[in-house]
Amino acid sequence: MLWPHMASLKSKIESNLARVRENIAAACAKADRSAGGVTVVAVTKTASLDAIKHLLDLGVTDLGEGRVQQMVDRAGEIAAYLQRRKNGPAPAVRWHMVGHLQRNKVKAAMEVAQVVHSIDSLRLAEELNARAEQQERVMDVLIQVNCSNEPQKFGVAVGAALHLVELMSTLRNIRAAGLMTMAPAVKDPEQARAAFVRLRELFDEIRHEKIGGDAFRHLSMGMSQDYTVAVEEGATLLRIGTALFE
Numbered sequence: 417m418l419w420p421h422m423a424s425l426k427s428k429i430e431s432n433l434a435r436v437r438e439n440i441a442a443a444c445a446k447a448d449r450s451a452g453g454v455t456v457v458a459v460t461k462t463a464s465l466d467a468i469k470h471l472l473d474l475g476v477t478d479l480g481e482g483r484v485q486q487m488v489d490r491a492g493e494i495a496a497y498l499q500r501r502k503n504g505p506a507p508a509v510r511w512h513m514v515g516h517l518q519r520n521k522v523k524a525a526m527e528v529a530q531v532v533h534s535i536d537s538l539r540l541a542e543e544l545n546a547r548a549e550q551q552e553r554v555m556d557v558l559i560q561v562n563c564s565n566e567p568q569k570f571g572v573a574v575g576a577a578l579h580l581v582e583l584m585s586t587l588r589n590i591r592a593a594g595l596m597t598m599a600p601a602v603k604d605p606e607q608a609r610a611a612f613v614r615l616r617e618l619f620d621e622i623r624h625e626k627i628g629g630d631a632f633r634h635l636s637m638g639m640s641q642d643y644t645v646a647v648e649e650g651a652t653l654l655r656i657g658t659a660l661f662e
């Protein structure tokens with residue numbers, strides 16, 4: 417039998433996910449896009465393990481974390497859960513490192529992450545490339561851009577992003593898969609739109625110059641506050657925590 421609080425956590429996660437998916441569908445319709453082009457990355461940083469399990473049971477397999485150690489711990493717990501779970505083959509979970517990455521944490525991050533969203537310097541890209549080479553793999557990465565010019569914010573300046581992607585194209589064991597930004601934290605999601613438009617324009621410019629190649633196709637933008645606006649402006653990866661778990 418299910419204890420009442422477990423049933424209610426499950427139904428909360430279910431209705432949160434349904435609402436997020438409805439909002440994405442509506443934003444896609446408004447922007448004349450197919451909803452299939454948008455992936456929700458569930459950012460689990462404040463979520464309980466039970467809440468994450470419910471989300472996995474509902475078919476969400478892209479998970480994101482802001483801190484390396486937490487991602488490694490979580491990934492271990494989730495993998496153990498999926499192995500124990502008997503209902504059908506275990507889905508392949510993809511971990512996205514969405515937070516700031518220090519070079520001394522690259523090795524640990526690469527044990528788990530399939531995608532790093534927060535490349536903001538050539539030195540960090542080179543470190544990832546060297547580790548990926550040791551592991552004989554190619555790592556997908558996104559370049560984080562500070563579209564709102566906030567001094568306290570991570571990410572390369574808009575004017576430096578194209579050059580960084582260009583320099584990265586000589587590194588054989590990482591693949592520039594697109595751009596990421598965090599909009600300013602504002603009450604009205606409309607105020608985030610300018611940052612998303614800037615990122616998309618930069619993305620189009622890099623695509624136009626054929627710098628990133630075919631693999632360069634993702635726009636990681638939009639969080640709980642502003643993901644519908646991000647979808648309207650072309651986001652392919654939404655990083656959503658609060659709206660799914662709270």
Ligand SMILES: *Cc1c(COP(=O)(O)O)cnc(C)c1O
Pocket residue numbers: 459461482514515598639640641655656657658659
């Ligand atoms: C926490 C976090 C998110 C998710 O934020 P919510 O507002 O909870 O949706 C997305 N991206 C990054 C980089 C984060 O650190």
